[in-house]
Amino acid sequence: MAATGSTLLPDIYLIELEGIPTLLMHGDLLCTDDKEYQQARIMLRSDAFAQDFLSKTIKDRKAIAADYRQRSGEATSLKADGIMDVNHQTVITVMQQNGALRLIHGHTHRPDFHNFDLDGKTAQRIVLSEWHTHYGAALQATKAGIISRPIELTT
Ligand SMILES: [Mn+2]
Structure with a gap:
């Protein structure tokens, strides 16, 4: 920023x-039609997730983020457009x-x-x-x- x-x-x-x-x-x-995303959003923004994630090395965090991004792309391509x-x-x-x-x-x-x-x-x-x-x-x-x-x- x-x-x-x-x-x-x-x-x-x-x-x-x-x-x-x-x-x-x-x-x-x-x-709000994408229930799966809304669930994941709550988890990703939780204090527990943040604490666990921030305890890892930058290298591990980057690898996890890349994996999430790939899986998100795969999930997105399978979802109905309107959702x-x-x-x-x-x-x-x-x-x-x-x-x-x-x-x-x-x-x-x-x-x-x-x-x-x-x-x-x-x-x-x-x-x-x-x-x-x-x-x-x-x-x-x-x-x-x-x-x-x-x-x-x-x-
Ligand atoms: Mn966005």
Whole structure:
């Protein structure tokens, strides 16, 4: 974080963006149809797991992470497509609980702008693009709304 000048936000973070209450989330908490992932998430974030993991050498930790990544890729390729997207009812509930009319998240790698009705008002869910070695995308907020702009990355 120090190297990039970034700030670690909590899982659910509400901001006011051009006058619209906007939720920022990673997005994985919204994928409630993927029970297996939600179970694994609880385990991976537990104090017991962290203590055990951090007691290992860097080399062992890297090997375990690589193994998890491979097995996650295999599991992902076997899951039905819809299971790994957000659950719309979960989106509605989280937005209602936080008084938001806009939600910005990533995680699903399905970049898009979704407009829908939320208690009689127009609400928006914006899904961020994934980043690659040489290019990515960023959102730009203007008075007229939010647009996605491609970014070239130099290394
Ligand atoms: Mn993710």
